[in-house]
Structures are given as C-alpha cells and as structure tokens.
Amino acid sequence: MSRAGGGNDIQWCFSQVKGAVDDDVAEADIISTVEFNHSGELLATGDKGGRVVIFQQEQENKTQSHSRGEYNVYSTFQSHEPEFDYLKSLEIEEKINKIRWLPQKNAAQFLLSTNDKTIKLWKISERDKRPEGYNLKEEDGRYRDPTTVTTLRVPVFRPMDLMVEASPRRIFANAHTYHINSISINSDYETYLSADDLRINLWHLEITDRSFNIVDIKPANMEELTEVITAAEFHPNSCSTFVYSSSKGTIRLCDMRASALCDRHSKLFEEPEDPSNRSFFSEIISSISDVKFSHSGRYMMTRDYLSVKIWDLNMENRPVETYQVLGENHFECCWNGSDSIVMTGSYNNFFRMFDRNSKRDITLEASRENNKPRTVLKPRKVCASGKRKKDEISVDSLDFNKKILHTAWHPKENIIAVATTNNLYIFQDKMN
Amino acid sequence: MLGKGGKRKFDEHEDGLEGKVVSPTDGPSKVSYTLQRQTIFNISLMKLYNHRPLTEPSLQKTVLINNMLRRIQEELKQEGSLRPMFVAASQPADPLSDSFREAQPAFSHLASPPLLPTDFVSTMPLESCLTPASLLEDDTFCTSPAVQHEGPTKPPPPALQAVKDSFSSALDEIEELCPAPTSAEAVAAESAADDSKAQPSESNIHKPEGLPESRTAEPKLMDPLPGNFEITASTGFLTDLTLDDILFADIDTSMYDFDPCTSATGAASKMAPVSADELLKTLAPYSSQPVTPNQPFKMDLTELDHIMEVLVGS
Numbered sequence: 001m002s003r004a005g006g007g008n009d010i011q012w013c014f015s016q017v018k019g020a021v022d023d024d025v026a027e028a029d030i031i032s033t034v035e036f037n038h039s040g041e042l043l044a045t046g047d048k049g050g051r052v053v054i055f056q057q058e059q060e061n062k063t064q065s066h067s068r069g070e071y072n073v074y075s076t077f078q079s080h081e082p083e084f085d086y087l088k089s090l091e092i093e094e095k096i097n098k099i100r101w102l103p104q105k106n107a108a109q110f111l112l113s114t115n116d117k118t119i120k121l122w123k124i125s126e127r128d129k130r131p132e133g134y135n136l137k138e139e140d141g142r143y144r145d146p147t148t149v150t151t152l153r154v155p156v157f158r159p160m161d162l163m164v165e166a167s168p169r170r171i172f173a174n175a176h177t178y179h180i181n182s183i184s185i186n187s188d189y190e191t192y193l194s195a196d197d198l199r200i201n202l203w204h205l206e207i208t209d210r211s212f213n214i215v216d217i218k219p220a221n222m223e224e225l226t227e228v229i230t231a232a233e234f235h236p237n238s239c240s241t242f243v244y245s246s247s248k249g250t251i252r253l254c255d256m257r258a259s260a261l262c263d264r265h266s267k268l269f270e271e272p273e274d275p276s277n278r279s280f281f282s283e284i285i286s287s288i289s290d291v292k293f294s295h296s297g298r299y300m301m302t303r304d305y306l307s308v309k310i311w312d313l314n315m316e317n318r319p320v321e322t323y324q325v326l327g328e329n330h331f332e333c334c335w336n337g338s339d340s341i342v343m344t345g346s347y348n349n350f351f352r353m354f355d356r357n358s359k360r361d362i363t364l365e366a367s368r369e370n371n372k373p374r375t376v377l378k379p380r381k382v383c384a385s386g387k388r389k390k391d392e393i394s395v396d397s398l399d400f401n402k403k404i405l406h407t408a409w410h411p412k413e414n415i416i417a418v419a420t421t422n423n424l425y426i427f428q429d430k431m432n
Numbered sequence: 433m434l435g436k437g438g439k440r441k442f443d444e445h446e447d448g449l450e451g452k453v454v455s456p457t458d459g460p461s462k463v464s465y466t467l468q469r470q471t472i473f474n475i476s477l478m479k480l481y482n483h484r485p486l487t488e489p490s491l492q493k494t495v496l497i498n499n500m501l502r503r504i505q506e507e508l509k510q511e512g513s514l515r516p517m518f519v520a521a522s523q524p525a526d527p528l529s530d531s532f533r534e535a536q537p538a539f540s541h542l543a544s545p546p547l548l549p550t551d552f553v554s555t556m557p558l559e560s561c562l563t564p565a566s567l568l569e570d571d572t573f574c575t576s577p578a579v580q581h582e583g584p585t586k587p588p589p590p591a592l593q594a595v596k597d598s599f600s601s602a603l604d605e606i607e608e609l610c611p612a613p614t615s616a617e618a619v620a621a622e623s624a625a626d627d628s629k630a631q632p633s634e635s636n637i638h639k640p641e642g643l644p645e646s647r648t649a650e651p652k653l654m655d656p657l658p659g660n661f662e663i664t665a666s667t668g669f670l671t672d673l674t675l676d677d678i679l680f681a682d683i684d685t686s687m688y689d690f691d692p693c694t695s696a697t698g699a700a701s702k703m704a705p706v707s708a709d710e711l712l713k714t715l716a717p718y719s720s721q722p723v724t725p726n727q728p729f730k731m732d733l734t735e736l737d738h739i740m741e742v743l744v745g746s
Contacts, residue, residue, distance in 0.1 A: 091486045175565040197491040212562035228492045260562045
C-alpha cells in the first residue's frame with residue numbers, strides 16, 4: 001500500500017507514549033479502559049490495579065503551531081480497591097472496567113468509574129489558591145498562643161501550585177450480582193445505566209441507595225441460560241432509548257417509556273447466519289464485544305470477533321456496512337467526531353481504521369519504534385501465510401498476546417489514544 | 433473448515449488420525465470431524481475449570497463454553513452414539529440424594545433462604561412499576577432442581593450434586609491425567625467413573641481403587657466455584673452421558689498429550705504456522721485466499737486449544 005488510506009487521507013503521526021518502557025509488565029499496570037471527556041481536553045485511563053490516571057492537554061502553544069498540545073498527567077488516584085465477597089468466598093477485582101465522563105457543568109470535572117461490582121462518581125477539582133494570614137494559626141499550621149495576638153487581620157487568598165484533587169462523591173454499590181461490563185450516562189445527565197451479564201439497572205446520579213432494574217434476562221431456571229449481555233449504551237439524544245448487545249450476536253433497542261421492565265425489545269438487530277459458515281465456533285465468533293452509538297444517533301457500531309458492523313437504527317435485519325477485522329472477545333471500537341471513520345484494535349499492537357465514505361481502511365501499529373514525533377506512521381499490511389511480500393506481516397507472525405483492546409478518539413479533533421497492554425499511545429494527524 | 437457437512441457414518445472403533453472427508457468442499461482432511469468435536473469438547477471442559485480459583489469465573493465465558501458443549505451433546509445424541517445403558521443409569525438422583533446431602537456439607541453455603549423473593553418478584557406487575565434492584569436477590573439460590581426434592585433438606589438440589597459429582601469426578605480424572613494421559617489411566621478413569629455410577633452411595637466419598645488421588649482433588653475443585661458450579665453442573669447436559677462415552681471411547685489418547693497448565697498461561701505467543709492459517713480459513717471464510725486442497729488440514733490438540741484460548745480469552 002503506497003498511500004495512507006482511510007480518513008480522507010489523514011496522515012497519522014506518533015505524538016506521545018505513556019507508561020513503562022520495559023517489557024516486564026506489572027499486572028496492575030495493564031490498561032483496562034480509555035476515555036476522552038466531552039471536550040477532549042482530558043483523557044482518562046483505568047488500569048487493572050484500580051487506578052485512574054487523567055491526562056490533560058496543554059493549551060495550544062503559539063510557538064508550536066505544528067502540533068496540538070501534549071497530554072500530561074493531570075491527576076492520579078486509586079478508584080477501587082480489591083474486595084472480598086465473604087458469602088461466595090471470592091475476590092472482587094479492583095480492575096476498572098469502564099470510565100465515563102459527565103459533561104462539565106462547573107469548574108470541577110466528574111466521571112463515573114466502575115469495577116465488577118461498584119460504580120463510583122469522582123469529582124476532580126483544581127485548587128490553585130489558598131488562604132494565608134490566619135490570626136490563630138501560623139503559616140505552618142501550628143496554633144498560636146491567643147495571648148500573643150495583638151492585631152487582627154483578614155486572611156487573603158494567595159496563589160499556590162496547582163493541586164488537583166479527586167474525591168469520591170457517590171458510591172453506587174450492591175446492585176449487581178454479576179460482573180458489570182458497561183456504564184452509560186443518559187442524555188438527560190441525571191441518570192445512567194449499569195449493565196452486568198444478566199441485568200441492566202438504572203440509577204440517578206444523586207441517589208446511591210436505590211437503583212431500578214430495567215432489563216433482566218436471567219432465566220428462572222439457570223440451566224436454561226444460554227445468552228448474556230455483553231454491552232449496553234444509552235442513545236446520545238433520546239433519553240428513553242438504549243441498546244444492549246448479547247453473546248449471541250443480537251442487539252436489542254429498548255424504549256423505557258414502553259414498560260418499566262424492558263424485557264421486550266422495541267427493535268432487534270440481528271444478521272441472519274450464513275449456514276455455510278457454521279462451525280463449532282460460530283456462536284463464539286458472533287458474540288458482540290462492544291456497541292457504540294454514532295454521535296449523531298442515527299447509527300450504531302458493533303464489534304464481534306471478525307468484524308465491525310455499522311447498523312442503521314431504521315433497519316434491523318442486517319447492518320449497512322461491515323468491515324472485516326480479526327479480533328477477540330473483548331475488543332472495543334469507537335467513532336471519530338464526525339462519524340465518518342470507525343476504529344478498532346487488533347492483535348500485534350495493530351489498530352485499524354475504516355473510512356465509511358471512501359471505503360478505505362488502514363492498519364497501523366502502536367510501537368515504540370515509531371516514536372519520533374511528527375513521523376508519519378507507516379501503514380501495515382497483514383497477509384495470509386506463505387504469500388508474504390516485502391514489508392508485510394504474515395498472519396502467522398502476529399503476536400496474539402499483544403492486543404489493543406481499548407481505543408478512544410478525541411470528540412473534535414484527529415487525536416487518538418490507543419492502549420497496548422500497559423502503554424498509552426497518542427497519535428495525531430500531521431498538521432502542515 | 434469445521435462445518436458440519438453431510439451426515440456420515442461414524443465408526444466407533446476407528447482411532448487415530450485417519451482421514452475422513454468432513455465435507456465435499458473441504459478437501460482431504462487428516463482429522464476426523466468426530467475427533468475434532470471430541471477434542472473441542474475436552475478443551476471446553478478444561479477451559480471451564482481451568483481458571484483462577486480466587487475470582488468468580490466469567491459468566492460469559494462459561495455460557496459460551498456451555499453452549500458449545502451442549503451443541504456437541506445434541507449432535508452426539510442425534511448421531512445415536514450413546515450407549516443405551518448409560519442413558520438409563522443417570523436418571524434423577526433421588527437414591528443418591530441422601531448420601532450427597534451428608535457427604536457434601538461444603539455446599540451448605542448454597543442453602544437458600546425461602547424462594548419467596550423470587551416468586552414475589554415474578555408476580556409483581558412488572559409492566560406497571562420499576563423493580564428496585566435490591567429485590568433481585570442473590571442468584572446462587574435460584575436454581576430450581578431438576579428433581580423435586582422433598583424434606584427439610586437444604587438445596588443445592590440433589591440432581592445438581594449427582595451431576596456434579598459424576599462428571600466432576602471424571603473431570604478430576606482428566607486433570608489428574610494431564611500432562612500425559614496414557615491409555616492405562618484412561619481405562620482406570622473409565623472404570624472409576626463407572627464405579628461412581630454403580631455405587632452412588634459411597635463412590636464420591638470414598639476413593640475408588642483406580643485413582644485414589646482424584647477424590648481429594650474434588651472438593652478443591654468445586655468449592656471455590658459456586659457461581660460457575662451453578663451454571664455448569666445444573667445444565668443437565670451431562671446427565672445423559674458419562675464422560676467416558678465421549679472422552680475415552682476407543683480414541684487414541686496419544687492425541688491428548690498437552691499440558692493445559694502451560695497453555696492456560698499463554699505460553700505460545702505465536703501460533704504454529706499451520707494453525708494460524710487454518711484459524712483464519714475456518715473463521716474468516718470471506719478471505720480471498722481459497723482453501724487449497726493440497727494443504728493438509730492438520731488440527732491437533734494444541735492448535736484447537738489455542739483457538740479456543742484466543743476466542744474465549746482464557
């Protein structure tokens with residue numbers, strides 16, 4: 001492939017990489033989720049050790065007009081700790097499964113983070129001033145002897161080094177028997193849903209001691225269980241609409257106005273199986289690992305083992321676009337800001353982008369070998385074994401342990417964050 | 433391609449890797465469809481139980497593997513490869529229940545409170561009001577027994593225990609047999625599993641002659657897995673079969689020469705050339721590379737295991 005394809009010929013350049021350099025990966029450092037906030041200024045990552053790291057984009061620098069601001073660490077905090085379920089004698093992992101940002105309403109930022117069982121609302125606020133000149137306290141905090149006070153003064157605020165504080169404001173616990181795989185904030189910005197393998201619950205952001213069950217696919221007899229929920233998301237514009245995907249390759253769209261318990265879907269999206277492709281693994285292959293609405297709300301994207309599919313919400317019987325990509329059960333996918341390009345991760349630290357307009361696709365690699373800023377990434381090509389051309393990679397040499405499970409696209413600009421096992425890569429398009 | 437193809441006559445006494453054409457479109461294959469199926473069955477069982485005992489197993493993974501096992505079981509049923517005597521022998525486990533109740537106090541924690549909350553939830557007018565999530569009680573208690581068990585006993589239902597013990601004991605035998613099961617051990621395992629069917633009152637508590645070490649492994653195996661247990665043991669898919677039918681019936685066990693412990697750790701980060709290629713061929717039929725009839729369709733145990741690992745992410 002001589003030209004970079006995909007995305008109106010965006011030329012992707014390496015921008016930054018975060019994380020340890022060595023190959024010896026501590027398990028706690030494995031990145032488990034990546035999410036830009038609504039403005040794109042903040043980028044949050046969660047890891048297996050229960051930590052959240054937030055990066056902030058530098059303000060655009062006049063002298064560096066050739067690139068957008070870099071992302072630097074803004075805040076780090078321990079969101080979840082490991083717990084022990086005494087009833088079942090099982091550990092509850094502290095791994096952060098999902099992070100979702102709330103839109104900014106005041107000076108502070110809010111995000112939801114969740115592990116398998118508990119969702120937390122975190123407030124991230126800045127402090128860059130502090131009061132000085134107390135009457136009863138010394139500057140170092142010691143109390144003064146009141147008898148030595150001869151004059152009074154009014155404390156004033158003086159600037160200090162920026163401090164970013166994260167504090168848990170709400171803890172939403174004890175509502176999920178199974179492992180939470182998704183959280184999604186409603187467009188009303190007051191409620192959100194959380195989904196585990198068999199149930200979806202609706203919460204109000206202000207209320208922690210109660211949530212309402214809106215989907216329950218648990219059969220009365222667990223022997224009959226053949227299908228689980230794999231992902232769920234609220235519609236970006238319609239506050240009563242949400243979708244959830246299943247391990248059998250179906251997506252159900254539900255309207256909360258129809259019934260309190262949305263066990264009956266309003267729409268069922270399923271592509272009929274090609275009987276000639278049936279194999280032992282058919283069902284596993286069709287299991288959907290991620291579902292995401294487009295920003296417009298007109299389309300949704302699903303990721304299964306072998307493909308990324310774009311569905312028109314008005315057509316249930318088949319997707320409108322299908323892009324082939326090799327993947328696995330837990331790969332995520334994402335849209336760019338204008339819904340014209342979709343991106344997903346693959347093996348060997350490759351990630352792929354599909355331009356829906358030009359129908360071109362591109363495969364790129366996240367590796368430290370390309371880490372000169374403003375170097376345009378070279379497209380990679382995977383070929384079947386035995387037919388390898390120069391610069392191509394044979395499918396046999398793919399490292400199936402190097403997966404890019406989590407990718408995120410800046411909501412407004414061509415900046416992407418791609419997480420390998422324990423490193424976060426940031427790429428941006430080449431600005432001239 | 434692992435497609436089902438047309439119905440073939442299954443020769444139970446055929447062993448080894450003699451080529452059987454899977455379907456006319458697949459070209460010559462070296463491995464019989466049935467052998468692949470059995471291999472996948474074994475691997476699935478391994479995957480089901482081969483995980484960190486400290487954390488709850490992934491329900492999604494369990495369900496996917498269970499579905500695969502069920503499908504294989506259905507196929508086997510349809511092909512009539514079951515030995516009739518074993519179908520009858522594994523009927524509801526009432527006679528076994530007493531012994532299991534005493535023998536398995538470890539499962540007392542699965543004792544349920546009265547099932548009223550479930551009933552309560554199900555009779556509420558769901559259409560009209562939201563169900564607080566707090567009413568969805570803990571699910572380990574919700575399994576309805578395959579056999580109604582009267583008396584003031586604590587669930588887990590006896591059918592669960594009977595099924596669990598019969599196939600979990602066989603599972604232990606598999607685990608004990610790895611890394612290198614031999615035919616002798618396979619025969620011993622088969623007889624031990626037969627023993628467990630024939631003498632239900634004592635087999636799962638006392639050690640059969642053949643494999644003394646397997647019984648001690650059993651409580652270890654099942655205790656940390658109550659969640660998983662509920663799903664897999666209660667599927668009932670193994671009540672009609674004994675594992676011996678599928679695993680050890682006249683199959684060349686030299687195939688099973690792999691160590692699931694190392695495979696679970698993903699030791700092989702790169703697949704053998706043929707397997708990766710076959711993976712794509714079997715799973716990506718849209719690829720432009722046609723299946724060349726010349727290439728032998730070699731699918732050995734490690735390759736299938738790797739495919740399962742990649743697919744189910746264990």
